[in-house]
Amino acid sequence: MNPDFDAQLIWYPYFVCLFIIGYLIPIFSRTAIVFGVKIPSSQLANPDILQLKENYRRSYLLIMIPFVIILFILLFKFHNNLIVPPGIILYLFLTASLYVHFHGKAIKIKSGFIPDSDLEQGQNIVIDTNFRKGKYLVSWMWYIPSFIVVIFNFLFTLANYNKVPAVIADRYNASGKEIHFISKSFLNVFALQFVSAFTLLMFVGIYFVIKRAKQQINPEYPETTKLQDRSFRYLWSGYFIVFAFALSVYFLFISLHIHRLLILPNQIFTGIIFSLPILIVVSAIILSIKTGQSGSRIKVNIKEERVKVADINDDDLWKLGLLYFNPKDPSLFVPKRMGVGWTLNFGHPVSYLLLLAIILIPLIVSWLK
Amino acid sequence: MILKIDFDSEQPLYTQLRDQIVKGIAAGSLKEGESLPSVRQMAEDLGINLHTVNKAYSILEQDGFLAMYQRKNALVQKLPLKPDKSFLKKLPNQLKPIIAEAYCRNISEPEFIAICKDIFSSFESEVENES
Numbered sequence: 331m332n333p334d335f336d337a338q339l340i341w342y343p344y345f346v347c348l349f350i351i352g353y354l355i356p357i358f359s360r361t362a363i364v365f366g367v368k369i370p371s372s373q374l375a376n377p378d379i380l381q382l383k384e385n386y387r388r389s390y391l392l393i394m395i396p397f398v399i400i401l402f403i404l405l406f407k408f409h410n411n412l413i414v415p416p417g418i419i420l421y422l423f424l425t426a427s428l429y430v431h432f433h434g435k436a437i438k439i440k441s442g443f444i445p446d447s448d449l450e451q452g453q454n455i456v457i458d459t460n461f462r463k464g465k466y467l468v469s470w471m472w473y474i475p476s477f478i479v480v481i482f483n484f485l486f487t488l489a490n491y492n493k494v495p496a497v498i499a500d501r502y503n504a505s506g507k508e509i510h511f512i513s514k515s516f517l518n519v520f521a522l523q524f525v526s527a528f529t530l531l532m533f534v535g536i537y538f539v540i541k542r543a544k545q546q547i548n549p550e551y552p553e554t555t556k557l558q559d560r561s562f563r564y565l566w567s568g569y570f571i572v573f574a575f576a577l578s579v580y581f582l583f584i585s586l587h588i589h590r591l592l593i594l595p596n597q598i599f600t601g602i603i604f605s606l607p608i609l610i611v612v613s614a615i616i617l618s619i620k621t622g623q624s625g626s627r628i629k630v631n632i633k634e635e636r637v638k639v640a641d642i643n644d645d646d647l648w649k650l651g652l653l654y655f656n657p658k659d660p661s662l663f664v665p666k667r668m669g670v671g672w673t674l675n676f677g678h679p680v681s682y683l684l685l686l687a688i689i690l691i692p693l694i695v696s697w698l699k
Numbered sequence: 700m701i702l703k704i705d706f707d708s709e710q711p712l713y714t715q716l717r718d719q720i721v722k723g724i725a726a727g728s729l730k731e732g733e734s735l736p737s738v739r740q741m742a743e744d745l746g747i748n749l750h751t752v753n754k755a756y757s758i759l760e761q762d763g764f765l766a767m768y769q770r771k772n773a774l775v776q777k778l779p780l781k782p783d784k785s786f787l788k789k790l791p792n793q794l795k796p797i798i799a800e801a802y803c804r805n806i807s808e809p810e811f812i813a814i815c816k817d818i819f820s821s822f823e824s825e826v827e828n829e830s
Contacts (some may be wrong), residue, residue, distance in 0.1 A: 452705040452707045454703055454704070454706075455705075455745055455746065456701060456702065457741075457744045457745060458700070458701050459700050459729070459733075459736060460700070460733075461744070544746065545744045547701075549703065552701045553701075556701075639703065642706060658747070659747075660742050660743055660747075661743035661746060662743075
């Protein structure tokens, strides 16, 4: 089997995952948000809104199925990795334009709604002062095993530095054969340890984002949505702890293998390299389907009567229903409008510093190398 | 407690926040010794300026509802609060515009008193339920 052809295999599941995520995004999002537009609860069953969602699904399949098929044919025929980056960019462009189109339509439909006279009007925000008490996050102590693995990885490599061969492979083909080597140096050997430590610190950062991010409570059902948001944070904090641990172990094995300190059979080495990222993406999709954004798909065991209070209409603060821009809001992290998870407040100057740091630090390291 | 802020209201945000917390304490949904979120966390959750929350908390501290420890920890104080003569002095002034409007709208004194009684008993029943 042609090993270069083999290496393409990794991209097929990725594109299938991308395809599924794009299809599911409107379903993941909170129930009151339709293509980034806040829809009053009384209008959620509005036929125009239901039709809009249906149209999205139809257009998505109509455009994206041929796209993925063509991409797969090209990948299969030319088995060239260069197809992948433009493929991803085109994918993002297509889904983004589709989304923006439907976002515009949702705004139009909303402008025709008459305010619900049943509700106490106003721009209301509701929070619970006890939101961050009790069990709403998995304990941060569960990060300790990951730290132990990362530190062990560093110390063990340091102690066995002499045993690392003079040349280190830095590229492999799909069957686990070395295809490119670099000479041994302190930076080359410990680059991987650095990446491992950096990702772990990022995960610890995510944990505190989950802790601190703005509460997502619907004024009409405060108790239900509060419990949902809390379970949502609990499940995702646990997910990231497991994810961080798996990655630390992953980096440990890769590091030991490429530095010839523990030689794995090639099949097992490539097996680990290929399967873990896919496992992580697939489990994230499954968890997203289970929880929905801010726990909107989690069932909670309480019966709550609807409180007749109108939610805030903050559509203007969400550019294109995607980017939160509110200079008056001191929070850095807010729940995403579309999709699952959290995003930055782009009206806050620190957001840009954070983005810059996340992009620059790995760049600097690879440049040093 | 569940706390609500209305950005459309004529009432400034810090007085809304103050009033909500006082109501919560009276109704027993905020109990003695319970801690409120830090100034920063409260401001982020509500999406309002830190100074606004700080102002509300400072007033509540001055009036004896909260004890503050370094802006981080705001603890609800025990009821009844220490007697404060200035409040009794302020009270008629604060009630005057409300009663004046009620008078203009032809709401009788017994009607007005009945509403006051209802509000009082809503707080009392809550306190009884808690104990």
